[in-house]
Every structure is written in C-alpha cells, then in structure tokens.
Amino acid sequence: MNILEVKNLVSQLNTEDGVLHIINDVSFAVKEDECFGIIGESGCGKTMTSMSILGYSDRIGLKAVSGEILFKGEDVLKFSKKRLREYNGKEAAIILQDPMQALDPLFTIKDQMIETIRRHQKVSKKEAEKIMIETAESLSVAKEKLNCYPHQLSGGMLQRIVGAMVLSCRPKLIIADEPTTALDVTIQLQYLKLLKRLQKEYHTALIFISHDIKVISMMCDRIAVMYAGEIVETGTRDDLFYHPKHPYTQALFKATNIDGNIRERYETIDGAPPNLKEEIAGCPFAERCQYATDACISGKPEVVKINDEHTVKCRRIADE
Amino acid sequence: MSNVIELKNVDKSYTNSGFLKKTTCAHILKNISLQVEKGTTLGLVGESGSGKTTTTRMILRQEKPTNGELFYEGKNVEELTKEVEEEYRNNVQVVFQNPYSSLNPKMRVGEIIAEPLVITGKYNKEEIKKRVRSIMEKVGLAQDYVERFPSEFSGGQRQRIAIARALIQNPQLVILDEPVSALDVSVRGQIMNLLKRVQEKNKTTYIFISHDIATVGFLSDTIAVMYFGTIVEYGKTEDILENLRHPYTEMLISSDSVRNLSEAEEESGEIPSHYDEPKGCPFAGRCKYATDECRNVTPQLKDIGDGHKVACHNAESITLKSVVKINRRKPEYQI
C-alpha cells in the first residue's frame, strides 16, 4: 500500500533572479512502513520536493505547475488551509538538518514537547507529559534533559529531541532532510540506529534525504537518485549498489569512495550541475556524461524498467 | 628534515571569572606536542570539542598558549624579530571550511585573491595583477572571474578562490580546516586532487583537519587523532590506518566504514563537558575496553614503536579492527 504517490510533479520557484525550474517531472511512490531514500547533491531539488510533500510550497514561493502529490489518495497540493493544519505534524512531519530550526531557544524542552503533543492530540497536560516521557525514553533522552533549555544541550541530543517531538504525534510519514549531516560522525551512527528502530516500531514511512550515500545505504530499502530536479534512477538498495545503471549514479558512487580505501587520486565528476533558470530540453546530465549523444541533448529520455523496482531514465539504457 | 611548526607541551585554558560568579576554567588543550615536517602533511582528526580548531588558531597566532611553546622553523614564536614575524605571517595561510563566510561578499574575486599581497605593501599593481592571473590559472579559475563577486559562484568554486588566496604568496604552510566538508561529493575530489597537485609541485606543507578519516588519509603523511583536548594517537598514516591502537580511532574509522546498521555497536555517550572534566581517560565513558585504571588514571602518550604513539592503558593488550586499506595506485577507470 502506497502512503505517498508523487506523480509527474513540475514546480517552479520565484526568486530574485528569475524563475527557477526546480522540479521537473518527478514521480515516485513510498509504501507504508518503508524507508525510502532520496540521494542528490545541492541544488538537485530534494529539499524542495520535501517542502512540496508537506504542503509548504506557498510559504517558500514554490509553485506547482502540474502533477499531483497523493497522500493516502488525497492531493496535498489541493489541501485547504484547515486540512493542511491537520496534516502537518499529525499525519506528515519533517526532521531538519539543524535542530534549532525546530526549537525555540526561549523555552525548556519539556514545555515545547508538551505544546507540540497537545497541538495535535486532544489530551490533558498530564497525559501529554506521559506521552512525552515515553517517547523521550525510546529515544534515549534522559529525563533530566527535558528540563533544560536548547542551548544547554549538544547537537546530537537536540536532534534526538526533535525526533522525539516528531514521533510523539505518531505521524504516518516522516521526512528526514539530512538529519545527521551536522552531527559528529561518532554520534551519527547512534542516531541512525535509533531512527531505524523507531521507524519499524511506530510503523511510520520514512523518506530519508541525504547527499551521503553511505548513510542512505544503511537506512533505506528503496532509493531514488535525483539530479537537476529529475529522478534519474530508482531501485532497491541492492539494485543501486550492485547494478547502478545511470551514468550519474555510477559517477556518484565512484566519487564517494564507498569502500573507504585510500587511493592515489580522487574520483570526481567534471563540470557542474546545469543552470535551472532555463528549461532543459534533453537529459540534464548530458553535458557531463561520457556516453551522451545528440539525441540525449535534444530530447528527454523515457523511463526504462529493468525489473519490478528498478527504473532508469536514460537513453543509452533504453537502446540496449 | 626540519620542522616548519612545532608545538611543545602546549596547554590552553579559558577562565571565566566574574563578580559574584563562580570561577570556571575550561581546559581546551592539554599537553599538546606536534611537529610538522617541511613538505609533508599532518592530518588532525577529531570531532567537536577535540581542540583541533583551537590548535590551528594558535598556529595562526590568533590565540596564545597558556603554557608550553610554539616554534616556527626552530625559533620560539614569542621571541621573533619583526622581520621573521612578518615572514611567518606571509608563510602560514589558512583555508576555512565554510566557503560562504570566508569571502567578503562586497569584494571582487580579483581583489580577494590579491589581498595578501596588497597587505604586505611590497608589490606594485602590475606585479599583483600578474600573480593573481597566474594563481587563478593554476587553481582552475577562469580569468574573467576576476571582476565577479563571490555570490555568483558555487561552493566548490568559492573554495578554489579561497585556495588561490592562500597560495598566492607561495606559503610554506597551509592549514586546511575541513576544506571539503561543506562541498558536494562530486566536487570534493576536484579540490582534493588540486591540493595534492599543488603539494607535489611546490612542496607545500599542509596541516589537514577533518573528522573524515578517508579525506585525511588521502593527503596525510602523519596523523594525530585528538579527543577532548589531547592527542590520543599519533603516527604515520599507514600505521594509524592499518594498525590503529586507540579505541577512539577505531570508533571513528568504523563509523565511516560500517555498511549495515546492525554491524554498528550500541553505545551511548557524548563528549564530556569542559566544565565537568571526568577523571582518568576522557574516552573511558564511551570505551568498551575501559577498566578501572582507565577511569582513574589519565593515560600518557607512549611510543609503541617506530614513532607510533598511543595514549591508552590497554594499547598493547587489546586487538582492534582496522578496515581501511591503503591502495595508492591510480584508479583504472576515468570519468
């Protein structure tokens, strides 16, 4: 059962420098209880996609030109203000990279958590406190920390607290946008273990967004690779790791130095992502791709199905 | 081989005393001794609270040690003549992590790169122009970027600008403070390869700081692992990566090379607070090999052979996993 279906989403962003074509025909589906990963580098549109899924498009000047985002069958893009208020937090929520974007420095953790719980569930203060303590415990947050102010706690602890706040409302879908990027490496692993365990326990779908392939490979069952506002490849973790088909995916994996061994020279991808101010007629990766042909530059490739879960958007693969 | 920089038994503490307030003292650095040989790279590995930032600030003369001494080319930094002090300043440069705040948004790229030369006051306009153009070419920046502003560039290109600025005086030592951590993965390699090329050509000395062992290992000849203000392990890169001896080093490396979450060991714990220093080894609270001795007696850096030093009571008795291989041959595939 798909809890989320994004269908052919095309969105543009109004900025000071003009219109940016930031999401170009993105489609994917997320099953209930699954951990779905989105890999991409800066500017690929992954954060904008997550904003759209949560219905925040208006707030950031993002306009959906066409397409649908179906959450349990309902189109989020058409939600009324009232429906959005119920939706955010209770049915779908987000964990951001910087925990201080979710926390108010002027209030104790306890106050903020209780406020969040009571906003989304009709419970008394006492009951809210109980829920808070339960959720905090499951995230290994010691009770004493709840009485502290955010500035008294470390980044790793704050990120857990934000996680606890999000999970306390039992949303059906959680989006985690680079939640561990700002954390120390030795803390990251613990946080990820925690998140994964809770995802299974609470039966939540998790969309995990990152530029770090290693992190995504640890967390996610199915993964999508995004480039310049398009999804270029989707597949299970094994599909992508052992049989990556798209040239960008292959190049990205090589550049990441997955096995961690030290080499003489770093692998890199020459060039830079395309300028999103213009609509790109062909494949967005064509100018950096060693296999690109004229056909690649002039027209968009179709989606090729390699097996049930593995799809690629590449002309070269289609021709094979 | 001479040392460009040497720290001997350096301590750094910050005391916070106030009227009607309890005096608190944070010992940020404890007994740090480091040498950087000319033409080599010293890798400083550590996470937040390790003291690596304070160490570099000290080398950059932005902080003074509370105890201990700092030597530049064998001379004590406190006793330098004016000329040598100026030489020091021109010869020790830095590239910071954040490409967005290290360039003045109101200055043009050409001016930014030229600034170190302009400050010395020793060059005329023509010379400066020539050197700016030359360094931009070496670093891979197009000549027409001179008139542009930093806001028009991506993170990777900004780091190139910062590197050009650091290299324009042909410094002896460049401190690289997490220069690629904020960059996209596909761009990191470009910058790392550039840094390596520059070092091969000019025999520049680097101090490379990172929390990522893989990037540190790429450039470094020696590595110092720091935790909570002390050096816990120190030695040649090969020794550290293939034969690590400190539990914290093991934790760092394994965090990076874990493939499956179930492989990751369960542990809870964070870096201790500077205002509530634990007795004994600072890592004891998180260490799975910790003994009573560890919790009560602070271990000292001991040489366990061939320059490989570890600060651990159990260095000889425990076996640690090392999963990183050094494979310094050129990769077959090109992208």
Added chain:
Amino acid sequence: MKKLYKQKQVNSLPIVSLVVIGIFVLNGLFGSLILPKDPTETDLVNKLLPPVFFGGTWNYPLGTDELGRDVLSRIIAGGRVSLIVAAAAIVVGGIVGTALGIIAGYYENLADTIITRLTDASLAFPSILLALLLSIGIGPGEKAAIIAIAFAMWAKYARTVRSEVLIIKTANYITQAKIMGAGDLRIITRHILPNIKDMIIVMVSLEVGMSIISEASLSFLGLSVVPPTPSWGQMIADGKNYFQNGWWVSVFPALITIITVLSFQRFGNWLKVSKGGKA
C-alpha cells in the same frame, strides 16, 4: 551549508514619492532663484488674503499671512531651511553615530562599555529640552536645531551599527584578514564598512523624514531658525493664532511637511526592500 533561495518580492519604484523628493531637494538648492515674492517683506495692506481657489488671486496663489507675506514664497524659502537642517543633522548624527558604533562593536573593550552607556543616556534624553538649553547657551537658530536633532539621532546609528559590526566580526573573512596581517584600519574600511553601507543608506533614507519633522517641531516651538527666516514649523505656529481668519497660513505648510515626510518614508521603504530587507 545550504543557501535558501530568496523569494521575489513585489517592489515597484515609488514614482510619486521620488518626484516629491526631487522637488524638495531642487527647491532646497535652487528655490531662492524662483521666489515669486520676497518671503520676509511685509505688506500690511495685503494681509490675510485667501489662496487663489478660495477667493484670492494668482498674485498670491496660496494667500498671505497676517503680515502680508506671500505664503507660497515662505513655503519655498522654508523648504530650504528644512532641507539644510535635516541634511546637516543627519550628516553630523550619522557620521558620529556610525563611527562610535564601529568603535564600540569592533573593539568591544572599555570604549564599547562607555559608548553603549552614552547611547542609552542619549536615547533617554529629551531632544527638545536639549534644543532649549542650546538656544539659551549658544543662541537660537539653525546651529542649535542641527545639534539638537543630530544628538537625538546619533544614538540610533551607534546602536544599530554596533550590532551589525558584532555580527560581521564573526565572519570568516574578517578572521582571514587578521591572519593575513591586515591592520584594524584596513579591516574597518575594506571589510566592515562596505558590508554595513547598505544598512546605513536605508537608515538614512528612513531618518530624513524624522529629521524634517523634528525640525518642524523645533521651529514650531521657536527653537530653530529665528524670524524673519521662514520655516514650516514656524509658519504652522504663527498661523494657529488666527486660524479662523487665515487657515491657509497653517494648513499649507503642514500639508507640505506631511507629503514630504511620507514621500521619504515610502522611498526609504522601497530602498530597504530592494536591498533585501522586509517591508
């Protein structure tokens, strides 16, 4: 480090405000060349003539006051006073305030503590009282008014500039400059000033309006220019005594003041938004 895209804000150039500002400035600079009548010449025969659309003549388009002086000419001349006093006050107050703000923010030592206390004291001190004391001390006139207004203003600049400098100081490029051996003067002129320039310009454009109002208030109380030099505030004060018979003497200068100040506000707001602030 992700950069969030800046949203485009609707920000149309306020043409009308610009025109008014243009007229105000040109009037201040060249108004004396087009005076229809001598603003200080009294002519009791023609006292209290109404403006042209209320029963008067084109000879005195906005009427005359109780001394027979042409209101239009007095408004033109008064506009010059407003411009000069407001501009001088801003220049003096702005330069002093910015300089002190930079010193306080950059050095953060004893100088900072002293300057901050002075700022607090100054903001608490009523400028009207100061103007009064000054007019007793150095005699009434533009000098007193300029000093009084500048005094009321410098503290705002000092405070805002200081907090901006405190923030900018933490940026890596400032640390870099220090590491490269740049002296304080170079850092302040090449790295700090260019990055607070925008903010200062916006502050100035928003303060001009306040300045004009302050001058008008002071001259209303007789604490600015001395008669017979006309000024808008003075005219409003004069006219209120015989409002029944000659409302135009007060109303026109008041209207002009309001329109000018609003135009500066509108322009200042546009400037602020175009430089990335919020309206």
